[in-house]
Amino acid sequence: MKKIIILLALVLTTSASYAWHNNCHEGIVILAVEHLNPEAKSALEKYLGQSYNDDIKYLYKLEKAGKAKHGEEIHYLHLAKNFKPKAKKNNPNDAYNAINKQLEVIKAHSQHPKQKVTEALRTLIDLVCDIHDLAHYRIKGYPHSYENFIYLVPRSESGKGAKKMSKAKWATTWSHFGNYPAGFSGAYRAYDMKLCLDGRFAEFTKGGLVDWIVDNGTIAASYLDKCMPDSVVPYMEHKKIEDVNYDMMIKASCRLAKLLNETLK
DSSP states (O other): OHHHHHHHHHHTSOOOTTOOOHHHHHHHHHHHHTTOOHHHHHHHHHHHOSOHHHHHHHHHHHHHHHHHHHTTGGGOEEEOTTSOBOOGGGOTTSHHHHHHHHHHHHHTGGGSOHHHHHHHHHHHHHHHHHTTSGGGEEETTOGGGGSOOEEEEESSSSSGGGGSEEEEEHHHHHHHHHTOSTTOOHHHHHHHHHHHHTTOHHHHTSSOHHHHHHHHHHHHHHHHTTOOTTOBOOHHHHHHHHHHHHHHHHHHHHHHHHHHHHHOO
16 A cells, blocks of 8 residues: 555646646545555555656656647636536646546556556646646636736735735745645655645545536635635635645545545446
């Protein structure tokens, strides 16, 4: 099991711009492995059991190739007003469609070449993490969700700082809180998330991919209602993003585990 944890953690050594730090992804994957059944663990060792250096180099090339072909669209979700993913024909490169594409390969893993399944697993893991970063949601009716806009936050809750404003960016706000505290290793972050999970695995994994996206999109929209270009967001309201972001990482871990358990049979 320890070998699989290390291998999975190293799968996620690169990420899209404004994404969570690498150790956030590592923590998500390490915690996910703890919720895998024996069959899924065995399959992961089969498909991701390469040398560490080869695995890192391959993912780096995959990331660069994906950006060159699709820009960064594959890391984003495009939602309708009801927070459900838009039709495939309108968004062939977004994360929802890309995840489904990988799931099709993984479900039939015994029928595909090993390298194809390995690539699908790497991409799936990366994108499941990405769809829980709320800065990656582009929602109809929220035009500012399509850009990394600037808003204002008081420097402190009270005192002189309450009258002074700092500029904040939507996307970098989520990545900043995701990367705090900077000293956390992936393993320590996973341990901390496990304590915060506190028996909520069944709650966080209820339903399927579309349900999870609607859940995430609803939360993203609730903050997009408060954080708008040039608006002033109260200090404590802004600080709450840190707790929300941490819950999103825990949800990502649980949901990744459920998808892998369901498909690696």
